[in-house]
Amino acid sequence: MTRVHDMGGRYGDGPVVPEDENGPVFPKDWHGRALAVTLACGSLGQWNIDISRHAREQLSPQDYMRFSYYEKWTAGLADLLVETGVLTREDLTGEGPDGPHPLADRAMKPEAVKQTLVNGGPADRDSNIAPLFEPGQAVRTARPTGNRLVDGGHTRLPAYAAGATGRIVRLHGSHVLPDSSAHRLGEAPEPLYAVAFPAAELWTDPEHPDDEVVLDLWQSYLEPA
């Protein structure tokens, strides 16, 4: 099993409501602040992108479903700041001390923003794990899905694609394995592939016989089919 965030294929959500392309990037001012606080805290160097994604996924299903997008970000960030010891619970209730923090010298400065965003965080790495598959080859995904290293841990194989047979369409090179990286178990890079699945392999009532869903999947999620 995975968690509440793993909603691909779920029924019952109603229509998707398109938005004016010229509308505001941040419909509410606090949306932009939530995004910016989260990005700025990343510069403190206490977590990676996989850890931060998992922090949001660890919200209780009740919180995850009632929170809007940036509420999830804010909640995940607050939880992560306490989990990593950057802040204490007393800090969050306003009862902690003010004054410089030991990590304050790492705070993102305005003049560093542009370069930090330009640098990004590439996930490709050298790996000593050789690719086992090549484009065109048939593969089957693991079933059940779930983190094999940590019970209830982070993984990027959605439940809807577990145990499905598809074909390799592309090798992306070797990338950091989120299942390991999200739990500070090392980057464990391995080959990453785009894998195409016929809609009929995934859904009981596919819309069209030629439709496909393509997922990016790590080699350890796959076996020859």
Add this chain to the structure above:
Amino acid sequence: MPHDDHDHPHSLLPPDPALRVKALETILTRKGLIDPAALDEIIDTYENKIGPKNGARVVARAWSDSAFLEALRVDATAVVKDIGFYGRQGEHMVIVENTPEVHNMVVCTLCSCYPWPLLGIPPGWYKSDAYRARAVREPRKVLVDFGVSLGENTAVRVWDSTAEVRYLVIPMRPEGTDGLDEDALAALVTRDSMIGTGLAVAP
């Protein structure tokens, strides 16, 4: 490491979302962990400097310059880096080209991954439960929500962004655009057409 203690620290902050963010920002600022001027700079970047106009320029050039399109097919990351559209959430770019036979559409069912340097911050609908849940199972019905109806002769390929690879859809070039220059072409490229929930507009 997962500890589902149901006593999450975030519940110690004010419940109102705007006040919650404000409280966190205030606490972190007092400790010198964030600089509010850096936050302003981040917001300005995504409100005014990085957005779908970047992606539209790439598409317009791909429509007009076959060597550029071929370079995108080989290594889109290197190409967009050359023109300054590289960075956070666009570290590994791949283009997917719409044709009369195949319509591509991009989603992230597990969170809301999106090619920021080319398209900016994703719109609300892209981050909605409805889009994340439905795009993979019933993409054609989702397209109808956007006013797009595909024929029986067009297959749909939905790309679920489950890793750090980001996909940019190259929509089909509208008919009647032969004489247009890149600026005029870029004006036809909507944000949604580069996600695959829309089509480029006819002039």
